[in-house]
Amino acid sequence: MPARRHRHRFLAALVGLRSAAAGFSTAPSQGCPLHAALARRGAPAAAAFALYSRIRAAASPTPYTFSLLLASLASSSPRAPSPAAGECDGLAAAGLAHAQALKCGALAHTVVTNCLLKLYCALGLLTDARRVFDTTGAAALDAVSWNTIVSGYGKSGDLEAARELFVRMPDRSLVSWSAMVDACIRAEQFSEALRVFDRMMEEGFRPDAVVLVSMLKACAHLGAVERGRWVHRYLEAEGFGRRPGNVMLETALVDMYSKCGCMEEAWQVFDGVRSHDVVLWNAMIGGLATNGHGKRAIELFRRMLEKGFVPNESTFVVVLCACTHAGRVDEGKQVFRSMRDHGVEPRREHYGCLADLLGRAGLVEEAEAVLLDMPMEPHASQWGSLMSSCLMHNNIVVGERVGKKLIELEPDDGGRYVVLFNLYAVNGLWEDAKAVRQMMEERGAKKETGLSFIEWNGLVHEFMSGDTRHPQTRMIYALLEDMERRLQLIGYVKDTSRVLIDMDDEEDKGSTLSYHSERLALAFGILNIPHDMPIRIVKNLRVCRDCHVHAKLVSKLYQREIIVRDRHRFHLFRDGVCSCNDYW
Ligand SMILES: [Zn+2]
Ligand SMILES: [Zn+2]
Incomplete structure (x- = not known):
């Protein structure tokens, strides 16, 4: 682009003038207006x-x-830039500033080196x-240098590199531990985040708001409500709630309780907040x-x-989602149309929500039209939701x-x-189904592993x-077998389209005694969790039809309350029925 090249030349002209062999002046510059x-x-x-x-x-x-120069460049650079998308200005500026600092010998000062590290990390230029970092001698690095690079790797999603440096770090502070917890969360290693946090506590550090928000995020993802409650109690004991500006923590608490299906507690936190924000x-x-x-949402x-709060883009995503779950098509359409009145231009995700609302209500043609006509290209995941709707309403x-x-x-x-494959199979189109399966095998496509x-x-x-890795494996499988026998007596028939299940989970193949992850977790829950406590399970994929039927019957047979959060929503199984009314 000529404009950009022009600007590069301008920057180069500004800095490449004369040699700065004079070195640093020792005069204080703090009072200088420039x-x-x-x-x-x-x-x-x-x-x-x-x-x-x-x-x-x-x-x-x-x-x-x-x-100052390096910090200024870091603050003017966007978070995750892509060099292809025209962030070259930031990259060129960083390079020029680096060259100038080098020329003047400024990198002999740790403060300047740290600012340069921060700039490169902010630009996502970890190499x-x-x-x-590597060319600066260890003696010239300080705690800030180490924390900056660990956090930079963490933010870029490279947990391994972050860990490698974290281990080598000569002196770890709360900031270092916090950066490491954050790195685990960005890499979606939530259990690991809890372990790192535990080690941090063992070493005697007192967590601050930043790391506690991270912890609540990890608990939310894992459905680990006990740990989440512990964080809540800790916040209260330490008086975090009384400090102003902690709405971030309160939001994280509401989110954690909601994601664990504890709406009473989410409400309590929400109602207790003095100054709400959007x-x-x-x-x-x-959460609702x-x-x-x-309806309540x-x-x-x-x-x-x-x-008098002004809704933002995210508000409309959650409200449209609420309309979808409540099956309120007309209200959802009206909310979508009202967006511009609130000054919010519909984006890709809003069109996706609208399509989902229509699709789930059975209006799949209309939903398809929304995706085809929207001003931007829909994401694969948005077509994926429509596909689920087609399967749900069997629209071939x-x-x-x-x-x-x-x-x-x-x-x-x-x-x-x-x-x-499933859509063909339920419609008896076996030839087409076989062709899809064959294509999948030929291309070696893999399905995401189900985890609960x-x-x-x-x-x-x-x-x-x-x-079979869990120490209680034998008891779990014995219970599942016994369960299956007892469930058959009250009318449980394994999904007759057995082939669907085979296709659903590749691990099933060749083993008669394997079960989907949520069933193993459920059996573990029945074995260990007292009768008066609900069994909470989090699954990374959608719950399959067979496991859904199974969980309903188990809730009746064992008189247990079972809460399963899958990729899309919550299922509360109680006395043989599910809160989703078999609509998910
Ligand atoms: Zn299943
Ligand atoms: Zn359900």
Whole structure:
């Protein structure tokens, strides 16, 4: 792009003028108005360089000048830039600033080195950051340097690299531990995040708000409500709740309780907050929606508007989701149409929600039209939701079109073949079903492994399909066999389309005694959790039809309350029925 090239030349002209062999002036620069201007963050890179250039013209730059310049560039750079998408300005500016600092010998100062590390990490240039880190002698690095690089790797999703440096770190502070917990969460290693947190506590650190928010996120993902309650008690005991500006913690609590299906406690936290903000409202509305309280979620949205809060993009996502779960098609359409009145332009996810609302209500043609006509390209996941609706309402015409499109879009995702296979199979189109299965095998497409989590006694137990790793494996399988016999007596028939189950889980093949992960977790729950406590399970994929029937019957036979959170929603099984009314 010529404009960009032009700007590059401009930056180069600004900084590449004369050699700065003069080195650093030792004069203090704090009182200088140019430095004060540079300290004001958020200006574009070119403006920061213009100031730098004027400082250089007036006097020699000091380490302080470089700290300010680098920090200013870091604050003006977007979080995760993609070099292809035109973030070259940020990259070029970082390179130029680095070269200048090097030339002036500023990198002999740890403060400047740390600012440079922060800049590269902010730009997502971990290779450059690492080069600076490795070439700086260990003596010239301090705790900030180590924390910066560990956190940089964590934020970029490279948990291994973060861990490698964390282990080598000479001195770990609360900031280091917090960066490591955050790294685990970004890499979606939630159980590991809890373990790191435990080690941090063992070493005597007192957690702050940042790491506690991370902990609540991990608990929410794992459905680990006991651990979550512990964090809540800790917050109260330490007086976090009374400090102002902690709505972030309260939001994380509402979110955690909602994701664990504890709506009473979520409400209590929500009601106890003195100054609400829109993020907190969104968390509460979203929590109600995914827990099957669509009607209450919509009511809460109305209350939020009455109180004068301005809804944002996320608000509309959760409200549309509430309408979907409550099956309120007309209300959802009306909410969608009202978005622009609230100054929110519908984005991809809002169109997706609208399509989902229509699809789940059986209006799959209309839903397909929304996805085809929307101004941006729909995500594969949005076609995926429509495909689930086609399967749910057994619409082979739209389903076949959508199913083929999905395979085209994501040829390596085994799950995409499975749904089309299932649609053909339930309609008795065996030849087509076989062809899909064959295509999947030829391409070596893999289905995501099903995982279920259940918390007991402060530990999160993880099960895979057909898992035999758990110490109680023998008891679990014995119970499942016994369970199956007893369930048959009250009318349980294994899904007759056995072939569907085979296709649903590749681990099933060749083993007669394997079960989906949620059943292993359920058996573990029955064996260990006292009768008066609900059994809470979190599954990473959607619960299959057979396991859904199974869980309903188990809730009746064993008189247990079973709560399963799958990828899409909550199921509360009680006395033989599920809160989702078999609609998920
Ligand atoms: Zn299953
Ligand atoms: Zn259900």
